[in-house]
Amino acid sequence: MPDPVLDIVDVAYRWPGRAGFSLTVPQLSIAPGEAVLLLGESGSGKSTLLSLICGTILPDEGRVRIAGTDTTTLSGGARDRFRAEQIGVIFQQFNLLPFGSVLDNILLPLRFAPLRRNRVGSAVGEATALCAALGLPPDAVSAKATALSVGQQQRVAVARALIGKPPLIIADEPTSALDANSQAAFLDVMFAQIETHNTALLMVSHDPRLGARFDRVISMYDIAQVERAVA
Amino acid sequence: MILRLAIASLFARALTVGMTILAIGLSVALFLGVEKIRTGAKASFADTISGTDLIVGARSGSVQLLLYSVFRIGNATNNVTWDSYLDIAGRSDVEWIVPISLGDSHRQFRVMGTTQAFFEHYKYRQGRSLAVSDGVIMDDLFDTVIGADVAATLGYSVGDPIVVAHGLASFTEHKDQPFRVSGILDKTGTPVDRTVIVSMEAIEAIHVDWQNGAQVPGQSTPADAIRQMDLTPKAVTAALVGVDSPLQTFSLQRAINEYGQEPLLAILPGVALQELWGIVGIAETALLAVSAMVVVTALIGMMATIFSSLNERRREMAIFRAMGARPVVILAMLVLEAMVMAAVGALLGLVLLYGGLVVAQPILDSAFGLWLPIEAPSLREAWVLLGVICAGAIVSLVPALRAYRMSVADGMMVKT
Incomplete structure (x- = not known):
């Protein structure tokens, strides 16, 4: 079995300044190319878990291994660089810089990830191809980000996450801002692309109906414990 | 790419950013403008007299003597007698001497009595000589040579008659002896432009029928009779002196200051000018400080704009x-x-400054005799602009550090 793309072992995190509020994740592992749906209500600690995976916060204990590297041993700047190289991130909404063009937005992570940039070859060509594959209109690349519909913006976010083929994509409720039809269409094109690129996907949602498309469905309640001090 | 995105981000907030840049631009233009006027005024003053080693007058203050003899500002408290003048003129170390007699006026312009030597020895702007643009230097008793501003303001041309008034801003005019404009001088940017020049003898001639500042009733000597009279001056207001060798300047100055027959004062024009700067220096510094504060205010405004945009x-x-x-x-x-905003603001300030100069230059010149040259920005101005950009960067560190802390705390998750 190949090395997992994400491997979390015995991670514990306490929020600074909020005594008694802590998150522990004993074990979470994702294989390369695997699509995992993580279900959790708001307040279940999933945002914190995503921050731990992305390395914007450090666990107090345990280790977070991404593509074979323990990110907890890296310095802050190195973790930011590592994130840029290894992880594509898709937010719930407002993914794009409103003042940039679609192309600016797609190429943004490459600016911080020289290795990923070198993997791409022709960045503009790759961005254009991804846009086409994600069903965006041909002239969308040069359009201003805010000129697109919300659904189109989410597709641009997928293109941005996929460019340069990072091994892992983190998506935080990417469909919650879309209506039911758009959701299905969005998931169709996203899955087609992550399968093409053999990218692992960790998608967070509170909607269990999406589960059928994923290789595995896990719940925050099963993998993590959140403790809150009783006031 | 980051620079391009930063600029795109600025464009997305065009209105507030534009206002901020306008505020910086106006403040920079004000600062540079004050600086320009300050140096322009200094240069203008310093250019007014050159080549004169000493100015001699009755004993008063050195700044006062400089002001009334060269700049026609204020009045002499006393005159120098003709005998003393001749004494000084006769000294071996005096190369040349030009008498000046002030006290009369024509309309709003001062009348100055002097000799042909004035046109020979008076130098301005690093040794330039006076030249007539029209007509000739006076050669008759009742001839005058007028400055460029006098001619332009009063619409005089060569051959026109003019009447000189006794005293300054006086209505008692020396109507009996009308003068004739014999020449008009080129514009110099000095007080000479606003001066009516006559001969020393002419000053005596117009006062023939006057005693104690009033015309003797019923007495009016015809011009022809005056021409026959002895018109040797009785006194001069001041004298410009040139020495044979610069080394003699100080000994001559001491000799004049210790002159026994009459209390006299000799000054070095450059030293007196320095003294004058010393007096106006405080006001100058205050003006500069105020305009610098305006720049600081504009930069703090920018800081506030960045702060309010953070959320x-x-x-x-x-x-x-x-x-x-x-x-x-x-x-x-x-x-x-912030640096882009400050830089664009600074450039806008420069544009406003030059635009303002183009408009204001002729107005300042004609109204105040202040000539501000339009030339490429000086090194000093370049430093000012660079300073504004650096100050902008420093000021922006305050909101930028806050953003830094926010982005460390928020990470990539924003709970909004």
């Missing part, structure tokens, strides 16, 4: 962070943004 831009920062930007990149972007 609405949390999302933008989270995107940058998620894409792998280190918090220091966020900080650098905000500083960069």
Whole structure:
């Protein structure tokens, strides 16, 4: 079995300044190319878990291994660089810089990830191809980000996450801002692309109906414990 | 790419950013304008007299003597007797001497009695001589040579008759002896432009029928009779002196200051000018400080603008962070943004300054005799502009550090 793309072992995190509020994740592992749906209500600690995976916060204990590297041993700047190289991130909404063009937005992570940039070859060509594959209109690349519909913006976010083929994509409720039809269409094109690129996907949602498309469905309640001090 | 995105971000907030840049531009233009007027005024003053080693007058203050003899500002408290004048003129170390007699006026312009030597020895702007643009230097008793501003303001041309008034701003005019404009001088940018020049003898001639400042009733000597009279001056207001060798300047100055027959004062024009700067220096510094404060105010306004934009831009920062930007990149972007605003503001200030100069130059010249040259920005001005950009960067560090802390705390998750 190949090395997992994400491997979390015995991670514990306490929020600074909020005594008694802590998150522990004993074990979470994702294989390369695997699509995992993580279900959790708001307040279940999933945002914190995503921050731990992305390395914007450090666990107090345990280790977070991404593509074979323990990110907890890296310095802050190195973790930011590592994130840029290894992880594509898709937010719930407002993914794009409103003042940039679609192309600016797609190429943004490459600016911080020289290795990923070198993997791409022709960045503009790759961005254009991804846009086409994600069903965006041909002239969308040069359009201003805010000129697109919300659904189109989410597709641009997928293109941005996929460019340069990072091994892992983190998506935080990417469909919650879309209506039911758009959701299905969005998931169709996203899955087609992550399968093409053999990218692992960790998608967070509170909607269990999406589960059928994923290789595995896990719940925050099963993998993590959140403790809150009783006031 | 980051610079381009920062500029795109600025364009997206065009209105507030534009206002901020306008405020910086206006303040920079004000600062540079004050500086320009300050140096222009200094240069104008310093250019008024050159080549004169000493100015001699009755004993008073050195600044006062400089002001009334060269700049026609204020009045002499006393005159120098003709005998003393001849004494000084006869000294071996005096190369040349030009008498000046002031006290009369024509309309709003001062009348100055002097000799042909004035046109020979009076130098301005690093040794330039006076030249007539029209007509000739006076050769008759009742001839005058007028400055360029006198001619332009009063519409005089060569051959016109003019009447000299006794005293300054007086209505008792020396109607009996009308003068004739024999020449008009080129514009010099000095008080000479606003002066009516007559001969020393003419000053005596117009006072023939006057005693104690009033015309003797019923007495009016015809011009022809005056021509026959002895018109040797009785006194001079001041004298410009040139020495044979610069080394003799100080000994001559001491000799005049210790002159036994009459209390006299000899000054070095350059030293007196320095003294004058000393007096106006405080006002100058205050003016400069005020305009510098205006620049600081504009920069603080920019800081406030950046501060107020931080909250609405949390999302933008989270995107940058998620894409792998280190918090220091966020900080650098905000500083960069401030520097772009300050730089554009500084350039706008420069444009406003030159635009203002083009408009104001002729007005200042004709109204105040202040000539501000339009020339490429000086090194000093370049430093000012650079200073504004650096100050903008420094000021923006305050909100940028806040953004830095925010982006460390928020990471890529923004709870909005």
